[in-house]
Amino acid sequence: MRHMMSQTAHFHFKELGQRKIVVFINTSDTDGSLDDITSLIYTQALHALCAEADQQPGNRLRVPVRLILDDFAASAAYIPDFDKLVSVLRSREISVSCILQSLSQLKSAYGADKCSTILNNSDTILFLGCTDMETVNYIATRVGTTPEKVMTLESDKAFLLLRGEKGRKVTKIKPYSLTPEKLRKYMAQQNEQMSL
DSSP states (O other), rough: OOOHOOOOOOOOGGGGGTSSOOOOOOOOOOGGGGGGHHHHHHHHHHHHHHHHHEEEEEEOOOSSSSEEEEETTTTSSSOHHHHTTTTTGGGGTTTEEEEOOOOOHHHHHHHHHHHHHHTTTTTTEOOOOOOOHHHHHHHHHHTSHHHHHTTTTTTTTTEEEEEEEEEEEEEEOOOOOHHHHHHHHHHHHHHHHHOO
């Protein structure tokens, strides 16, 4: 973040929806001095991308954009009106992956009503495990199992919730252990399991 702030080059967020590009914004998880600027960057990016989509045929970006917001609710980089934005992004070819430690964090950052709206507009939820009972109960209800089974989820497993489908247990991919060929086979197996 500090490196980006010291540069004189310009970047227009709408370019994310015009050509394939990757932007990494790396912020400190212990030093909150740049949280307001980070919040502004996220907010401006989302608004610029929506404005760009609204100028395109079908009100959709030419190049779909995916934002991956790690530790979304843990950082103080709050996105104002995110609950409203998340409700309209999908139709514009903008997707957001919010990575959380627990639902309690999301509720603490955005409040109960906004937390509910954000969850209701999440097509996919991947639960890797936690000890927060509110999160455990939510996942248990969505998967159709007991909180005890969620709490004792094996370390190599996860619960996957997809809109319109019953939640299910899946096997985690081990980081950096898959060659491209193994990844293709793994994805094919997952697709077979989904169609059963």
